[in-house]
Amino acid sequence: MNSAATDELYDLAILGGGPGGYAAALRAGTLDLKTALIETKRLGGLCLNEGCIPSKALLYVADILEETRKAESHGRPQVVSVGLSEEEARRRGLEIEVGCYSLGGNSQALIAGESRGLVKLVSEPGGRLLGVHIIGPRATEIVSEAMVAVSWEASAQDLGELIHPHPTFSEAIGEAAMALVGKPLHAPARRRGRAA
Numbered sequence: 001m002n003s004a005a006t007d008e009l010y011d012l013a014i015l016g017g018g019p020g021g022y023a024a025a026l027r028a029g030t031l032d033l034k035t036a037l038i039e040t041k042r043l044g045g046l047c048l049n050e051g052c053i054p055s056k057a058l059l060y061v062a063d064i065l066e067e068t069r070k071a072e073s074h075g076r077p078q079v080v081s082v083g084l085s086e087e088e089a090r091r092r093g094l095e096i097e098v099g100c101y102s103l104g105g106n107s108q109a110l111i112a113g114e115s116r117g118l119v120k121l122v123s124e125p126g127g128r129l130l131g132v133h134i135i136g137p138r139a140t141e142i143v144s145e146a147m148v149a150v151s152w153e154a155s156a157q158d159l160g161e162l163i164h165p166h167p168t169f170s171e172a173i174g175e176a177a178m179a180l181v182g183k184p185l186h187a188p189a190r191r192r193g194r195a196a
């Protein structure tokens with residue numbers, strides 16, 4: 001848009017550069033009419049600057065936001081981590097043993113149809129727990145027990161001896177501990193190993 005005054009002569013002057021105005025100007029151009037499109041604000045009018053395009057962009061963003069909110073039910077698990085990871089413990093040169101328990105053996109997870117996930121324990125061999133890591137449903141709700149266990153330097157033996165309500169997701173922590181000390185109750189440990 002050129003705001004400078006002009007002495008040029010036109011066949012047609014169109015007031016308003018919205019969809020009505022610019023479409024008319026384009027049509028006039030194809031008819032070989034020398035056309036001036038005059039706009040006081042911004043070309044595109046209500047449609048381009050406030051109405052159709054911005055509102056559709058906002059609706060699109062709202063759709064994406066809604067999908068993001070549903071991400072958990074679309075399969076994204078909760079992930080929580082307390083203390084040292086296996087990698088960090090190894091990096092520090094600690095002697096550790098690691099136990100994993102699959103939620104596939106947890107009754108409540110099976111009832112809820114959410115049995116994808118695991119509890120992983122990192123421990124000194126026969127000694128205190130160094131880390132607890134949980135991937136799966138309700139991970140953020142059952143992690144508190146792990147926080148107490150790691151911060152009070154409990155062992156997997158201590159944790160495994162505690163009675164966990166049944167059926168609950170929290171049982172998975174007790175199961176992981178029992179698996180680590182070689183006494184799995186509802187499922188064998190998926191992995192048990194000792195590493196220097």
Ligand SMILES: Cc1cc2nc3c(=O)[nH]c(=O)nc-3n(C[C@H](O)[C@H](O)[C@H](O)COP(=O)(O)OP(=O)(O)OC[C@H]3O[C@@H](n4cnc5c(N)ncnc54)[C@H](O)[C@@H]3O)c2cc1C
Binds near residue numbers: 038045052
């Ligand atoms: C929220 C919202 C969503 C919408 N979504 C859709 C949609 O999905 N699909 C659809 O088809 N329509 C939609 N619309 C309607 C669409 O925006 C309008 O139908 C369309 O903008 C009308 O075009 P127009 O050129 O007639 O007027 P406008 O777009 O209003 O353009 C008029 C232009 O003229 C200028 N002007 C006014 N007076 C003068 C003057 N004296 N001299 C020079 N310039 C002047 C103004 O500054 C303005 O730029 C929507 C509208 C809104 C509010």
